[in-house]
Amino acid sequence: MSEKNRILVDAPWVKSKLQDGDVIIVDCRYNLMDHDYGMKEYRKGHIPGAYFLDLESHLSGQKGKHTGRHPLPDEQQFAERMNEMGMNKESTVIAYDDEGSGSARLWWILKFFGHDNVYILDGGIKSWIDSGYSLSRDAPEKRIGNFNPEPRYDMIVDMDQLKDEHMNLCLIDSRASERYRGEVEPIDPVAGHIPGSINMDYKSNFDETGKYLPGDVLKKKFKDIPKNPVVYCGSGVTACVNVVAMEIAGKKVLLYPGG
Numbered sequence: 153m154s155e156k157n158r159i160l161v162d163a164p165w166v167k168s169k170l171q172d173g174d175v176i177i178v179d180c181r182y183n184l185m186d187h188d189y190g191m192k193e194y195r196k197g198h199i200p201g202a203y204f205l206d207l208e209s210h211l212s213g214q215k216g217k218h219t220g221r222h223p224l225p226d227e228q229q230f231a232e233r234m235n236e237m238g239m240n241k242e243s244t245v246i247a248y249d250d251e252g253s254g255s256a257r258l259w260w261i262l263k264f265f266g267h268d269n270v271y272i273l274d275g276g277i278k279s280w281i282d283s284g285y286s287l288s289r290d291a292p293e294k295r296i297g298n299f300n301p302e303p304r305y306d307m308i309v310d311m312d313q314l315k316d317e318h319m320n321l322c323l324i325d326s327r328a329s330e331r332y333r334g335e336v337e338p339i340d341p342v343a344g345h346i347p348g349s350i351n352m353d354y355k356s357n358f359d360e361t362g363k364y365l366p367g368d369v370l371k372k373k374f375k376d377i378p379k380n381p382v383v384y385c386g387s388g389v390t391a392c393v394n395v396v397a398m399e400i401a402g403k404k405v406l407l408y409p410g411g
Contacts, residue, residue, distance in 0.1 A: 162274055163283040166199070176234075181249045190207065191206065193250070198277070199285075200288040224308075235297035239297035241267075245269065247270065256390075256395065267299070274364055314408060323348060323350070324350055324384070326354040354393035367401065370398075384407070391407060391408075
């Protein structure tokens with residue numbers, strides 16, 4: 153396992169767990185501009201034994217007026233999908249992707265639904281390939297699990313809490329700086345950011361290989377963050393990377409999933 157912290161694991165560690173019946177590996181690749189991208193890449197080749205979770209249909213719920221583009225998934229529907237992978241209390245889940253946020257999203261959702269034994273493959277599928285390991289095109293068979301979600305609502309804030317000045321929240325916008333400044337907006341209908349928020353691009357948490365920065369570097373990066381930090385982005389997906397990075401740095405942070 154990676155020595156950085158309890159969140160990240162490396163490719164050799166994942167390789168050593170391929171035959172472990174309690175381990176569930178999940179491919180979380182996606183592309184907002186191409187909703188079929190994740191499945192197409194999965195079919196081209198994935199870590200042997202890995203299942204696939206789609207951002208739109210598995211890692212998000214039904215959209216509402218104030219839910220954002222990727223609201224939290226319905227807990228029962230999410231449980232049904234995880235149970236098809238053989239999920240139970242003893243399961244170790246390993247998430248990976250190819251750009252950092254899909255795996256962070258699954259990591260955060262499982263934590264939110266009460267399952268702590270979840271890790272992220274640092275560097276994603278690239279680190280697996282760079283380690284010389286092979287890919288598979290075979291999809292694993294469905295299994296039977298007994299995962300029962302127990303939501304931890306103290307991990308999130310809602311719109312009313314954001315508006316409550318007495319909570320003294322520090323809002324952190326996780327999007328690219330040009331979107332934060334409102335100079336461009338390729339996805340959402342309104343450009344700009346929530347008034348009073350600061351900007352910390354989620355991509356700044358990675359090195360040139362796509363791996364998370366060392367823990368001591370992240371601690372320095374986040375050391376001056378005020379109390380009560382809350383991260384958000386366009387829809388609650390890429391913000392999960394900042395949650396992971398701040399957890400590595402030893403800081404507790406909440407998520408505003410609405411975006």
